[in-house]
Amino acid sequence: MIGDPDREVVFGVGGMLGHDANAALFVNGRLVAASQEERFTRRKHDGSFPGNAIQDCLKTAGLGPEDVSVCVFAEKPLQCILFDRAHRSRSLAARALGRILPERAGGYYNKYARILLPRARFRYAWHHVSHVAGAYYTSPYAHSAFLCVDGKGEDYSASAGVIDGDRVEVLWEQSYDNGLGMLYTLVTQYLGFASIGSEYKVMGLAPYGRPRFRDALSSVYSTDDRGGLRLREPVTFQPGSMAAALRTIAAATGVPPRENGEPLTAEHVDIAASLQGIFEDEIFKMARFVRAATGEQNLIFCGGCAQNCVAAGKLRAERVFERLFNSPVGGDMGSGLGAALLYLRTSHPARRIKIDTNGFCLGSEPGSAPAEAAGWRVPFTGGLHEFIAARLAEGRTVGWVRGRMELGARALGARSILADPRQQGMQSRLNLAVKFRESFRPFAPAILAEDVGQWFDSSEESNYMNYTANLLPSRRHAIPSTFPSLKDQLDYPRSEIQSVVHVDFSARLQTVNANVHPDFHRLLVAFKTITGVPILINTSFNVGGQPIVRTAQEAWDCFVNTDLDLLVVNGDVYRNPCERSREDKLAWLKQFSKTA
Amino acid sequence: MSERIRHLLLRVIVGLIRMTGFQAKTGWKSSQRKADDLRGM
Numbered sequence A: 001m002i003g004d005p006d007r008e009v010v011f012g013v014g015g016m017l018g019h020d021a022n023a024a025l026f027v028n029g030r031l032v033a034a035s036q037e038e039r040f041t042r043r044k045h046d047g048s049f050p051g052n053a054i055q056d057c058l059k060t061a062g063l064g065p066e067d068v069s070v071c072v073f074a075e076k077p078l079q080c081i082l083f084d085r086a087h088r089s090r091s092l093a094a095r096a097l098g099r100i101l102p103e104r105a106g107g108y109y110n111k112y113a114r115i116l117l118p119r120a121r122f123r124y125a126w127h128h129v130s131h132v133a134g135a136y137y138t139s140p141y142a143h144s145a146f147l148c149v150d151g152k153g154e155d156y157s158a159s160a161g162v163i164d165g166d167r168v169e170v171l172w173e174q175s176y177d178n179g180l181g182m183l184y185t186l187v188t189q190y191l192g193f194a195s196i197g198s199e200y201k202v203m204g205l206a207p208y209g210r211p212r213f214r215d216a217l218s219s220v221y222s223t224d225d226r227g228g229l230r231l232r233e234p235v236t237f238q239p240g241s242m243a244a245a246l247r248t249i250a251a252a253t254g255v256p257p258r259e260n261g262e263p264l265t266a267e268h269v270d271i272a273a274s275l276q277g278i279f280e281d282e283i284f285k286m287a288r289f290v291r292a293a294t295g296e297q298n299l300i301f302c303g304g305c306a307q308n309c310v311a312a313g314k315l316r317a318e319r320v321f322e323r324l325f326n327s328p329v330g331g332d333m334g335s336g337l338g339a340a341l342l343y344l345r346t347s348h349p350a351r352r353i354k355i356d357t358n359g360f361c362l363g364s365e366p367g368s369a370p371a372e373a374a375g376w377r378v379p380f381t382g383g384l385h386e387f388i389a390a391r392l393a394e395g396r397t398v399g400w401v402r403g404r405m406e407l408g409a410r411a412l413g414a415r416s417i418l419a420d421p422r423q424q425g426m427q428s429r430l431n432l433a434v435k436f437r438e439s440f441r442p443f444a445p446a447i448l449a450e451d452v453g454q455w456f457d458s459s460e461e462s463n464y465m466n467y468t469a470n471l472l473p474s475r476r477h478a479i480p481s482t483f484p485s486l487k488d489q490l491d492y493p494r495s496e497i498q499s500v501v502h503v504d505f506s507a508r509l510q511t512v513n514a515n516v517h518p519d520f521h522r523l524l525v526a527f528k529t530i531t532g533v534p535i536l537i538n539t540s541f542n543v544g545g546q547p548i549v550r551t552a553q554e555a556w557d558c559f560v561n562t563d564l565d566l567l568v569v570n571g572d573v574y575r576n577p578c579e580r581s582r583e584d585k586l587a588w589l590k591q592f593s594k595t596a
Numbered sequence B: 001m002s003e004r005i006r007h008l009l010l011r012v013i014v015g016l017i018r019m020t021g022f023q024a025k026t027g028w029k030s031s032q033r034k035a036d037d038l039r040g041m
Helices: A051-061 A077-086 A092-100 A103-116 A127-136 A180-190 A199-208 A214-218 A239-253 A266-294 A309-317 A332-347 A371-376 A384-393 A426-434 A449-454 A486-491 A518-531 A552-560 A582-595 B003-020
Strands: A009-014 A022-027 A030-036 A070-073 A121-124 A143-149 A156-164 A168-175 A298-302 A323-325 A398-401 A415-419 A444-448 A467-470 A506-512 A535-540 A566-569 A572-575
Touching: A009 A051, A009 A332, A022 A051, A022 A332, A030 A051, A030 A332, A051 A103, A070 A103, A070 A332, A077 B003, A103 A121, A127 A143, A127 A156, A127 A168, A127 A298, A127 A332, A143 A266, A156 A180, A156 A266, A168 A266, A180 A199, A180 A239, A180 A266, A199 A266, A199 A309, A199 A486, A214 A239, A214 A266, A266 A298, A266 A309, A298 A309, A309 A323, A309 A467, A309 A506, A371 A572, A384 A398, A384 A415, A384 A518, A384 A566, A384 A572, A398 A552, A415 A426, A426 A486, A426 A535, A444 A449, A444 A518, A449 A506, A506 A518, A518 A535, A552 A566
Parallel strands: A009 A070, A070 A121, A143 A298, A298 A323, A398 A566, A444 A506
Antiparallel strands: A009 A022, A022 A030, A143 A156, A156 A168, A398 A415, A415 A535, A444 A535, A467 A506, A566 A572
């Protein structure tokens, strides 16, 4: 019923800082749906107004635009634009203006939302606090310290404080200019990974190298013993400013900036290792400061920099805090979710918020496979999971599309590419012939939660691929101390499950719990029954530069343009027609190359 | 308010902030930010 006065429909909208636009929908305090705009526009990390995501959430809920009563943005519009233009953090003048100017002065910011959601009232949350709220309400903690670090909020790049059911207090903050997130973004671009959100590639490259450029890189910033890193030359997220900063880094390292597509040299790999080492040290210093200052035993680690799962895993393993939670939606793709939660908490202080995240499968169903797929359907007897497990054990690669789409950067078993990690050369095969991306890129293991302690040095939950752990020494093969090339290092058989263990024996785990992802759990059980190994390669169903597929049609298009063997859509299995030539596939890939 | 006037006003405001603002120093500073504030600002 449209316009039900007793029903409160709240949207949280994030990503207006320029990337990863997203929307989350709550009806009467219950999380109903959440999605990312990139899945609809097919532009990775799309930061345009998430109108498609909003409409898809409404469709899932069976509601119309007129039903929406409140829309909460995950950033403050005037503060954003003032600091973007003026580059003056903590300016008293900007703060005073923010208080003096009327509410409607922010109207330029929500003009699309006003058209799309005609009856909604608009609210604006602080960006970092949105991150914190999103992470807190998806964490198992009643009270916790938080550490939020990213490239920039409105006028700050790091914040710390405490949160519980009754209060959220930002106690400390660092100004937005030139912080740790900016350093990581700069060096990522310097290494030739130019598109936004490519920092994880540098993180994946780092274990191959030696950190011999640390001193050189450290000459471009100053820091202190609490992680107060700041670049010596001011930089902003504007192209001209970034270009000048890249020249500064090149001068410091003596290595010219790498162009996208150029071969990676040992120097590039060592610079990645140096950056990751600096990053981890600074995060550790920040976390120790927050621990000492708050006395809390729990830490919520969030913001874009918390997506660095290597740092998060080490932070958890080192026990700087007794417990650490790194939310899968603690970065920008979950900021709308956090903003809406912050509103619900503020507007209904007596109500205790508890949300069911459905394993973060909060998007829409895939729909039916296209008509052209019908001729390639594979008949099978017995259960789907058992049939696919047997094909995986034979070395087949499988696109797996079932149920509601995941929210966040990781495929968790709803829009996944799956393969057997024991197969020799599977990492290169998947990277080069299926994902069409750099061969060094590691894959994550999805492992039965009940078996994780028998393979890795952590038995803690990592339901959403948010932490790394190390392969147990008893599972490792002896390796040479040096390798002639990156490829030799990559291909060397390091363990029985080589494709999901990095060169330093680390792995970004997805522990698959029967209560969180029951369908995917069933597949892993079937695979273990056949092979004795409770682990599968799980990587997002896309090619390099492409957002994860959303619909069955998109899955089919991706499937026929790659060397994947089988596609599962809902309960049906299809084999690859293998009708496209390599030229056809490369032509199809070109549409994603701008964001690769 | 027309787009042109709005842009002009914004430029004046930004200029004022640049003149009166200062570059923040390194490191953690105590925060006065009200976390539950949902106004536009």
